[in-house]
Amino acid sequence: MATPNPQQPPNPEVSREADYERFKNYAAITFLVASPVLIALPPRKFDHLTVLLASAFAVSANHITRERTGRSIVERIEARISRPPSIMRELPSERAEEIQARLRAARDAQIREAEAESKAKASSVSDELERLKARQMQEKGVAQRVWMGGEEEGWMEKRLRKEKEALEEGKGYGDLIYEHVWEVWNWGKKVEEDEDE
Secondary structure: OOOOOOOOOOOHHHHHHHHHHHHHHHHHHHHHHHHHHHHHOOOOOOOHHHHHHHHHHHHHHHHHHHHHHOOOHHHHHHHHHHOOOOOOOOOOOHHHHHHHHHHHHHHHHHHHHHHHHHHHOOHHHHHHHHHHHHHHHHHOOHHHHHHHOOOOOOHHHHHHHHHHHHHHHOOOHHHHHHHHHHHHHOOOOOHHHHHHO
């Protein structure tokens, strides 16, 4: 008669770990549903209990996301922050950047030639020069246009010169701020233009 293999008792450590993981999942699902409900119940006020429930919701959502997808919400945010946003990168490849650099160099050369010719021919070339400069401004990156706000090179020197002239005329910084706010509020009209009308 063959003796049957005695069944080995299950390892209590493995069953405890499985029970603990199952408990964490059920607790996360419970807090994910119950936290917003408890926050919405009266009395609705922002106190330490609301912060505790919101934290429980965030931790639960993070845990469930990590269990389902393998990456937590925090890891996803860190990955997004670590790579540069697509708006900061103007072109997708190095080859495209090289071509764009050549085009920019050719356009800059045209602008320099047009500026040299504009000294000789004032009106006809200046229109072409303006069109070239507008095209150059249009092709600048979105991030650079937003950052500079449509200002041209040398804007700081122009502003300092205007400030110095205004101070020499006897105006104060309050007057300068008032004029600047007035221009912004009235879409570019100067204070003197509005008083004349």
